[in-house]
Amino acid sequence: MQETYRKDLSHLTWDEVYARQVQRASLVGDWMDALQLKPGDRVLDVGPGPGFVSFLLAGRVGPSGLVYAVDPSAEALAYLERLQKERHISNIKTFVDDAAKLDLPGFQVDAALIAMVLHHTDDPPGIMRNVARLLRPKGLAVIAEFHPDGPCEHGPPREHRLTPHQIQQWCDAAGLSTLSQRRQTPEHYMMLVQRAL
Numbered sequence: 243m244q245e246t247y248r249k250d251l252s253h254l255t256w257d258e259v260y261a262r263q264v265q266r267a268s269l270v271g272d273w274m275d276a277l278q279l280k281p282g283d284r285v286l287d288v289g290p291g292p293g294f295v296s297f298l299l300a301g302r303v304g305p306s307g308l309v310y311a312v313d314p315s316a317e318a319l320a321y322l323e324r325l326q327k328e329r330h331i332s333n334i335k336t337f338v339d340d341a342a343k344l345d346l347p348g349f350q351v352d353a354a355l356i357a358m359v360l361h362h363t364d365d366p367p368g369i370m371r372n373v374a375r376l377l378r379p380k381g382l383a384v385i386a387e388f389h390p391d392g393p394c395e396h397g398p399p400r401e402h403r404l405t406p407h408q409i410q411q412w413c414d415a416a417g418l419s420t421l422s423q424r425r426q427t428p429e430h431y432m433m434l435v436q437r438a439l
Contacts, residue, residue, distance in 0.1 A: 263294035277353040289359030293322030342368030354383040370416040392429040
C-alpha cells in the first residue's frame, strides 16, 4: 500500500530526504552549468532541505563565494548546519524563512536555484517574484521540477506536479524571461530564466 503523499514532507525523516537528494545528483551539474556559476559568486538555494545540493553549490562557488540556503524548516537547516560543521565548510549561510519573503539587505545574488521545491510550497508565484527581486540585473535562475507527463515512479504524484507552462506564467509575471527549457530525464525538467535589467 502506497503511503499518502504529504506536501510538507512530514512523512519522511531528513535522512530520507537527503538520500532522495543524493539520488538526483546527476541532475545538479546541468543546473550549475546553466547558472554559469564560478568562484566568488553568490547563489540563492531555495528550499535546500537537508542541503545535499547546497554543498555542491558551495564547492562550485568556492571559498570566496557564498550560498544562501533558505528553507522554512529549522529542522532541515539544523541538519544542513551539522553536516556543514562536520565538513568544515564555511561558505553556506542559512536562513529559516519563507523564500517568498526573504530579504537580503544591501546586495543581490548572482544566481538562484529553485530545484524540486515549488510543488512543496503554498506560494510559488510569490517565490518567483521575490527571487526576481533578489537577483542582480541579468542574473540567472534555474527552476527544476517533476514533469506531469513523467512515469511518476519517483517524486510527487501527477496531480501535485507543475507544468512548464504554469511555471513560465509565474516567471513572466515576476519579470523573469525564459531562456531555455528541457527535459533532463523522463521524470525531470529544468528551465533557465533571467532577470531583466
